[in-house]
Amino acid sequence: MASDHTRSAILAAAERLYADRGFGDVTLRDIVAEAGVNLAAVNYHFGSKDELIAELFVTRSIATNRERLRELKAAEEQGGGRAPIEVILHALVGPTLRGCLGPENQRSTAARFMIRASIESVPPIRRIKNREIDHLRKFAGAMRRALPDRSDVDIYWGLNFALAMAHHTIRESERLTKLSEGKCDLDDVEDVVARVVSVATMALTAGRAETKAPARVAAR
Amino acid sequence: MASDHTRSAILAAAERLYADRGFGDVTLRDIVAEAGVNLAAVNYHFGSKDELIAELFVTRSIATNRERLRELKAAEEQGGGRAPIEVILHALVGPTLRGCLGPENQRSTAARFMIRASIESVPPIRRIKNREIDHLRKFAGAMRRALPDRSDVDIYWGLNFALAMAHHTIRESERLTKLSEGKCDLDDVEDVVARVVSVATMALTAGRAETKAPARVAAR
DNA sequence: GATAGTTTCATACAACTGTTTGAATTGCAA
DNA sequence: TTGCAATTCAAACAGTTGTATGAAACTATC
Numbered sequence: 435m436a437s438d439h440t441r442s443a444i445l446a447a448a449e450r451l452y453a454d455r456g457f458g459d460v461t462l463r464d465i466v467a468e469a470g471v472n473l474a475a476v477n478y479h480f481g482s483k484d485e486l487i488a489e490l491f492v493t494r495s496i497a498t499n500r501e502r503l504r505e506l507k508a509a510e511e512q513g514g515g516r517a518p519i520e521v522i523l524h525a526l527v528g529p530t531l532r533g534c535l536g537p538e539n540q541r542s543t544a545a546r547f548m549i550r551a552s553i554e555s556v557p558p559i560r561r562i563k564n565r566e567i568d569h570l571r572k573f574a575g576a577m578r579r580a581l582p583d584r585s586d587v588d589i590y591w592g593l594n595f596a597l598a599m600a601h602h603t604i605r606e607s608e609r610l611t612k613l614s615e616g617k618c619d620l621d622d623v624e625d626v627v628a629r630v631v632s633v634a635t636m637a638l639t640a641g642r643a644e645t646k647a648p649a650r651v652a653a654r
Numbered sequence: 655m656a657s658d659h660t661r662s663a664i665l666a667a668a669e670r671l672y673a674d675r676g677f678g679d680v681t682l683r684d685i686v687a688e689a690g691v692n693l694a695a696v697n698y699h700f701g702s703k704d705e706l707i708a709e710l711f712v713t714r715s716i717a718t719n720r721e722r723l724r725e726l727k728a729a730e731e732q733g734g735g736r737a738p739i740e741v742i743l744h745a746l747v748g749p750t751l752r753g754c755l756g757p758e759n760q761r762s763t764a765a766r767f768m769i770r771a772s773i774e775s776v777p778p779i780r781r782i783k784n785r786e787i788d789h790l791r792k793f794a795g796a797m798r799r800a801l802p803d804r805s806d807v808d809i810y811w812g813l814n815f816a817l818a819m820a821h822h823t824i825r826e827s828e829r830l831t832k833l834s835e836g837k838c839d840l841d842d843v844e845d846v847v848a849r850v851v852s853v854a855t856m857a858l859t860a861g862r863a864e865t866k867a868p869a870r871v872a873a874r
Numbered sequence: 875g876a877t878a879g880t881t882t883c884a885t886a887c888a889a890c891t892g893t894t895t896g897a898a899t900t901g902c903a904a
Numbered sequence: 905t906t907g908c909a910a911t912t913c914a915a916a917c918a919g920t921t922g923t924a925t926g927a928a929a930c931t932a933t934c
Binding site: 555610 | 794
């Protein structure tokens with residue numbers, strides 16, 4: 435136990451460097467230099483480089499997931515065990531988007547780190563993401579309760595598309611800004627959330643016919 | 655010139671290995687061993703490892719982009735310079751999805767390579783992707799012609815969401831299969847394409863009011 | 875204030891990386 | 905066949921990486 439000073443200095447320095455330069459070209463030596471500690475300290479306190487990365491990512495994603503579930507639970511309780519689909523989707527994508535987007539100059543280190551984690555996907559992070567399924571199932575359950583007429587398949591596709599829009603917008607936010615010549619304002623986070631929720635809601639509530647029978651659009 | 659045998663053996667071996675094991679842990683030595691050539695051959699024929707990766711990726715994405723534009727051009731010509739939005743979106747996401755999804759056991763090496771490239775995102779590939787903007791602008795133009803009443807902002811968001819759904823579905827196909835316990839059939843590529851196109855079309859054609867004024871969903 | 879346990883440190887280690895070199899080999903043209 | 909260029913090869917290079925070690929410096933307890 436004791437001071438914990440070195441430990442947290444490493445965590446802070448690592449998060450900052452990974453956020454700024456990505457996982458690819460940040461070495462342990464960079465981290466300990468930034469933290470002002472000895473090279474051996476990382477292995478002493480965390481066991482290995484991968485475990486350091488994992489701890490950083492777990493900490494942040496636990497926070498996001500807790501926030502998600504808090505919103506979801508509150509909404510379902512308020513609705514007597516069943517929340518409107520928009521509110522569920524809002525709870526799903528809101529915390530993530532709020533945690534990663536927003537004016538670039540006031541973006542927290544944590545936010546920038548999570549964007550990196552979303553873009554680069556190194557092994558220790560991938561391993562953790564794979565355990566996220568149980569968490570997502572809770573949302574699938576809530577969505578099923580909100581839309582009892584929908585098939586499971588449609589529910590899962592809706593969930594998939596909602597996450598797709600949120601994560602892709604985070605990953606490619608720079609490109610979207612460039613492509614739209616700044617017309618798409620990614621700093622207005624609540625507008626982004628609203629757009630994602632709106633489209634995902636439509637995907638989940640639109641007449642099934644259109645979704646199922648593709649109308650076989652003139653392919654070629 | 656000459657035989658070109660070594661060159662193409664390297665390309666094939668590299669694509670196979672990257673497809674199978676990812677960029678992270680495939681070394682030049684792995685590649686030359688698989689190709690049955692000398693270590694120095696990569697630098698002799700390609701200049702560097704990154705240029706080898708770049709050539710692989712460029713070749714495949716040029717093919718996809720050409721297919722996209724072919725479909726787009728055909729559709730616009732048939733409609734006298736203006737194609738229906740569904741058809742445009744179909745041309746945008748169809749080739750990519752068709753190139754990456756489909757029954758796993760009959761998935762081409764090229765397809766698996768492109769999935770990897772979509773997941774891992776190493777520097778040489780990222781550099782190439784950044785040059786894709788001009789290509790996307792052509793689709794933005796076609797979409798504007800198809801939906802003259804829509805604002806540019808809405809067009810770009812629709813384009814962004816369409817790509818989001820396609821790419822995320824490719825990236826996370828394994829997770830979606832697991833999450834849905836196999837209920838979402840990712841082998842039925844045309845169904846996936848139809849779903850993506852359908853949702854993106856809704857996003858682009860839905861009443862603007864709903865999209866713009868978020869209805870301020872009960873946040874908390 | 876000696877002692878036991880924790881933490882820090884400089885340093886070495888061992889392995890792997892992409893790249894280069896210069897000689898050997900090959901293939902083709904004169 | 906001779907000569908010249910293109911290609912292949914084994915070997916070494918130069919650098920970096922994460923990790924391990926064992927001594928030194930702390931810190932708190934008795």
